[in-house]
Amino acid sequence: QGNMKEFSARGGIGPVTSRIMAEGPLKKDTSSYLVGVRSTYSDWVLSEIKEPSIRNSSVHFADALVHLTHKSSASNQWNFLAYGSLDRSDLDIGLENEYSNAGSSLQWRHALSPRHRFTMDLLHTNYHFREVNDEVAYSSSQQSFNLNHSELKVDFAWNTRANHHIEYGVNAVHYHLNQGNFNPLNDSSNLKQIAFQPERSIRASLYFSDEWKLTDDLTITGGLRATQYTFLGPQTTYTYPANQPREPENIIDTLTYGSYEPINSHFGLDYRLSAKYMMSNTLSVKAGVNQLHQYIFLMSNTLSPSPTDQWKLADQHLQPMKGLQYSLGLYKNISRNHLELSVEGYYKTVNNLVEIKDGANLLYNKFPETDVIQGSLKAYGVEFMLKKTAGNLNGWLNYTYSSTSVKAVDQDRGERNNLGFSYPANYDKPHAANLSLNYRFTKRWSFSTNVVYATGRPITYPKSVYYQRGIQITGFSRRNESRLPDYFRADLSINYEGNLKKDKFAHGSWSFSLYNITGRKNPYSVYFRNEGGQLQGYKLSIFGTMIPSITYNLKLGNYED
Numbered sequence: 001q002g003n004m005k006e007f008s009a010r011g012g013i014g015p016v017t018s019r020i021m022a023e024g025p026l027k028k029d030t031s032s033y034l035v036g037v038r039s040t041y042s043d044w045v046l047s048e049i050k051e052p053s054i055r056n057s058s059v060h061f062a063d064a065l066v067h068l069t070h071k072s073s074a075s076n077q078w079n080f081l082a083y084g085s086l087d088r089s090d091l092d093i094g095l096e097n098e099y100s101n102a103g104s105s106l107q108w109r110h111a112l113s114p115r116h117r118f119t120m121d122l123l124h125t126n127y128h129f130r131e132v133n134d135e136v137a138y139s140s141s142q143q144s145f146n147l148n149h150s151e152l153k154v155d156f157a158w159n160t161r162a163n164h165h166i167e168y169g170v171n172a173v174h175y176h177l178n179q180g181n182f183n184p185l186n187d188s189s190n191l192k193q194i195a196f197q198p199e200r201s202i203r204a205s206l207y208f209s210d211e212w213k214l215t216d217d218l219t220i221t222g223g224l225r226a227t228q229y230t231f232l233g234p235q236t237t238y239t240y241p242a243n244q245p246r247e248p249e250n251i252i253d254t255l256t257y258g259s260y261e262p263i264n265s266h267f268g269l270d271y272r273l274s275a276k277y278m279m280s281n282t283l284s285v286k287a288g289v290n291q292l293h294q295y296i297f298l299m300s301n302t303l304s305p306s307p308t309d310q311w312k313l314a315d316q317h318l319q320p321m322k323g324l325q326y327s328l329g330l331y332k333n334i335s336r337n338h339l340e341l342s343v344e345g346y347y348k349t350v351n352n353l354v355e356i357k358d359g360a361n362l363l364y365n366k367f368p369e370t371d372v373i374q375g376s377l378k379a380y381g382v383e384f385m386l387k388k389t390a391g392n393l394n395g396w397l398n399y400t401y402s403s404t405s406v407k408a409v410d411q412d413r414g415e416r417n418n419l420g421f422s423y424p425a426n427y428d429k430p431h432a433a434n435l436s437l438n439y440r441f442t443k444r445w446s447f448s449t450n451v452v453y454a455t456g457r458p459i460t461y462p463k464s465v466y467y468q469r470g471i472q473i474t475g476f477s478r479r480n481e482s483r484l485p486d487y488f489r490a491d492l493s494i495n496y497e498g499n500l501k502k503d504k505f506a507h508g509s510w511s512f513s514l515y516n517i518t519g520r521k522n523p524y525s526v527y528f529r530n531e532g533g534q535l536q537g538y539k540l541s542i543f544g545t546m547i548p549s550i551t552y553n554l555k556l557g558n559y560e561d
Contacts, residue, residue, distance in 0.1 A: 001069040001079065002032030008557030012511075014549050016042045031070040038063050051545055056092040061085070063101075075111035080104070093540065094135040100128045115160070121153040129309075132185060136529075140185035147311050148176040163213040167223075173203045175296060177311055182364060194366050199313045200232040200260070203295055209272075217278040225270040229295045231315045233257030238367065245415050246317070246370045264316040268293030282333040294321040297354040299372070300426055312354065317369040319352040340387040350377035355408045358417050358479060373415050375408030377425065395437035404428040418479035424458040426480065431455045449492040456484035462528050462535050474535070484523045485539075491515050507555045515547040 002023035011020030021036035039062040049055050063085035070078045082104040090096045103125035110118045130144040155169035179196035209223030239253035240246045257263050274288030295314045314320045329344035352374045360371035381402030388394045404425040408417035417423070435451040458480030466473055493513035516522075521544030528537050 001067055002034035004029050004032040004069070006557065008555070010553070010555040010557075012551045012553040014511075014551035015045055016040055016547075016549050017551075026068075026070075029071075031068070033069075034065075034067040036065050045547075049545060053092045053541070054543065054545065058090040059088065061087040077109040079107040079109070081107075091540070093538075094133065094140075096132040096134075098128075098130040100126075102126045102128075115158060117157045119153075119155045119157075121151070121155075123149075123151050123153075125149045134185055137188040138190045140189045141182060141191050142185050143182045144180040145310060146176075146178040146180070148174075148178070150174045150176075165211040166209070168208040170204070170206050172205075175199070175201045175203070175313060177313060179310070191364075194364065196366055197235055199235070199315070201230060201295065201313050202232065203227060203229045219276045220274070222273045223271065227268045227270065227293060227295075229266045229268070229314065229320065230262050231264040231313060233261040233263055234259045235263055237263065237316055238369070243412055243414075245413050246367075248367050248370060264314075266293075266295070266314060266320050268295075268320060268322070282337070284331045286327075286329045286331070288327045289325070291322070291324050294323070297321065299354065299356055312368060312372070315369075318354060318372065319374060321350055321352045321354060323348060323350045325349075338388060338390040340385075340389065342385045342387075343382065345382040346380065348377075348379040350379075353377045353406060353408070355406060355417060357415070359476070373408045373410055373417060375406055375410075375417070377404065377406050379404040379425075392440045393437065395435070397435050398433070400432045401430060402428075402432075403430060421478070423479040423481070426458060428458055428480075429455045444497040446495045446497075447492070448495065449490065451490045452487065454487045456486050456523070458483055459526060461526075461537075465535060484526055487522045488518070488520055489515075489522060490517050492517060505556060509553045511551045511553060513549045513551070515549065516543060517546055519546045520544065 002025075004025045005028060007022070007024035009020065009022040012018065017038065017040045019036070019038040021034070023032065023034040025032050040060055043058050043060070046054050046057060046059070063083070065081070065083045068080045072078060084102045085100060087099040088097070103123065105121055105123035107122075108120045112118055125148070127147040127149075128144065129146075130142070132142045134140045151171060151173045153169065153171040155167065155171075158164075158166045158168075160166065177199040179198065181196065182191075182194040184191045184193065205225055205227040207223065207225040209221065211219065211221045213219045235257045237255045237257070238251045239255070240250050241252060244250050270290070270292050272288065272290035274286065274290075276284060276286045278284045297312045297314075297318070298309055299312060300309045312318070325346060325348040327344065327346040329342060332341045333339070334341060353376055355373055355375055357371055357373050365371050379402065381400060383398060383400040385396060385398040387396040404427065405422045406417075406425050407420075407422045409420050410416070432454045433451075434453075435449075437450075438446060438448045440446040459482050460479055461477050461482045462474045463477050464475035466475060491514065493511050495512075496510045498508040521539070521541040523539045524542045525540045526537060527540065528535050
């Protein structure tokens with residue numbers, strides 16, 4: 001929230017992006033504001049780059065926020081937050097994407113007593129996605145998608161005199177998914193218009209948690225959450241035989257539901273239990289287990305040049321996902337607390353995992369239940385982190401090894417992905433390492449660098465083209481059998497501080513940076529085109545070159561603040 005005592009502002013301007021944030025009191029010690037804006041104007045820089053795929057592309061992002069705070073009394077505070085963002089990209093291959101987020105919330109915080117606090121939040125958010133695909137004239141198309149989330153939360157927090165911190169409350173969420181229409185882009189397109197049904201649901205939850213400090217060394221936390229989920233109309237639903245695949249030709253009945261008429265309901269009980277034990281002043285161990293249900297799913301089509309994510313609600317055909325996770329961690333402070341070392345491991349299982357069927361494309365199907373299958377997931381991993389927090393040289397290094405495998409088989413309906421064999425999840429990246437270092441030469445000069453490495457994500461490649469009765473058919477490998485090339489990027493920057501006089505009202509600094517100093521063409525995606533009966537592969541890289549930049553940063557207000 002904004003500063004209630006004095007005005008301050010900070011920001012930066014460079015050849016690619018600029019940002020500014022200002023805060024201060026509307027009425028001293030009673031109300032405040034905080035306003036921030038960020039934007040890019042990078043297209044003129046892209047036009048100067050020799051690489052054609054970058055020079056002929058266009059990107060833009062901008063976001064803004066406003067946060068107002070008002071203390072109406074010693075025990076009451078009101079907060080209002082509004083946020084909006086817009087991201088656009090127009091890639092040289094004929095693919096245009098637009099993403100936007102808009103949200104607002106109103107919060108009332110009330111102190112029932114010095115130990116008992118009440119908070120109520122009313123919020124609404126909207127996510128919008130639009131894609132225009134003009135890569136191939138005869139299949140050019142456009143589609144938009146909206147996800148609306150409205151929520152009411154009532155929370156209580158109570159610090160008892162018996163070393164208990166208790167939290168309890170209720171919340172209700174209304175989801176509204178508007179998947180719009182799939183439309184041909186122009187007269188050259190051979191595609192037909194498809195109208196998709198909107199989806200609605202309500203999720204209501206009641207929860208309770210307790211953090212209990214048994215001794216100075218041992219703290220135990222536990223919680224329960226009961227959730228009732230209801231899928232709502234208006235909706236036209238389709239019934240399929242119990243022991244046959246869900247296909248449009250197998251529909252045996254059609255039912256129509258009116259606006260907000262209940263269609264299907266699910267009840268879920270979530271729990272969590274964790275413990276932290278201080279073995280010494282510098283060594284601690286943590287362990288936990290939790291079970292969660294998920295009623296809204298994100299599904300990604302990774303075969304397109306720009307992987308397209310779509311959301312789907314649990315309904316009469318799709319059961320909620322259910323996850324169970326165990327975790328264990330060891331944490332050590334060394335070298336007089338200047339170094340922090342941690343090792344954490346986890347094991348997770350998921351039932352009713354929602355996966356897109358082999359070869360399916362949700363963008364073109366008005367019967368989404370025929371394109372998805374539910375299966376199971378197993379995941380495990382271990383993360384090591386070393387962090388230095390003091391001295392002229394500080395930063396952190398971490399490494400993670402993880403594995404995530406999916407098995408999607410519906411024995412009753414005779415449906416299976418990948419011939420019934422397990423396959424890596426779309427986001428499976430066994431190895432990931434990150435290094436971030438900052439070194440201060442003098443009070444004014446400093447150096448920063450970060451290095452990122454990750455295993456390439458899994459992908460399914462087409463392997464052959466064959467003909468059946470004169471119809472050309474593409475043959476694919478097993479699901480996620482291949483991987484994109486590994487991701488590697490190194491950046492560095494040199495920072496120069498202006499006058500460090502603490503009472504100076506305005507303070508400026510310069511940052512000289514190099515993004516992707518090795519100029520590595522990290523693949524954002526790999527896609528294929530059928531050219532004259534031959535499959536031709538293409539690797540799409542975003543900013544596959546070194547990008548230099550210089551930024552001037554300005555801060556108004558006391559330097560020490």
